Amino acid sequence: MSKVSDTKLKTKQIVKKHRGDKSALIAVLQDIQEAFNYLPKDALTVTGKALGIPISRVYEVATFYNAFSLKPRGEHIVKICMGTACHVRGASAIQDKMERTLCIKPGETTADKKFSLETVNCVGACALGPVVVIDTEYHGQVTMAKVDKIIGKLKEGAQQS
């Protein structure tokens, strides 16, 4: 099956799960992002048609929330907290280190599609700063050595899969 038709098929299944309910647009987009790790263009088109919502409105919602991405993202999403508490505890140095380790800047994805890097505001764990959230896992009091360790582990895991 081609990638495009696979995307369309999966999106139709997601819309069906939400019974084609127009008011479920955000929930549908969340499920699409969970399935593909971003919101593919074809998926947005299918969603608009299936829910009877203009594509412009679908894009409006998809671009309004930071949690949604219109660009393909890596298997692991690395978020560096740049909130005040983390900033005073060296978040900038952690960002530099992460950029050098992954060879990408925030907003970018590694060539092997394993990692995407983002900076975010306070993630609500200030006492643990500097904080890095990878996928859903929080890492507190992150140091240069810890960056190597965490990313090294994920890379190893990636090679095994």
Ligand code: FES
């Ligand atoms: S500032 Fe980083 S968790 Fe609050």
